[in-house]
Amino acid sequence: MTPIIDQLKTKTQYMTLQAVAELLGIHAMTLRKWAKRGKIQAVRIGDQIKFDPAAVADWLRGHSL
Numbered sequence: 173m174t175p176i177i178d179q180l181k182t183k184t185q186y187m188t189l190q191a192v193a194e195l196l197g198i199h200a201m202t203l204r205k206w207a208k209r210g211k212i213q214a215v216r217i218g219d220q221i222k223f224d225p226a227a228v229a230d231w232l233r234g235h236s237l
Contacts, residue, residue, distance in 0.1 A: 177232055183225035186215070192223045196232075 176195060189207075193200040204221060207214035213227040 174232070177229045180225040180229040180232075185225075186217070186222035187225055187228070189214075189221045189223070192228055195228075 179195065187195075189203055190200055193203045196203065203212070206212045207221055207223075212223070212231050214221050214223050216222075
């Protein structure tokens with residue numbers, strides 16, 4: 173397993189857009205576009221986009237950055 177996936181496995185709460193973008197090493201706007209287009213699973217809570225760490229880990233297993 174990759175260190176990023178290992179980090180995600182320890183998280184139990186939904187993560188912010190900024191936190192996931194930093195973890196993946198990409199710009200927040202890129203991640204926002206991916207979420208909007210359905211390329212990565214996200215939920216909208218109020219005016220914020222949140223990510224389930226387990227879903228991000230699953231997504232990473234199938235993709236490379």
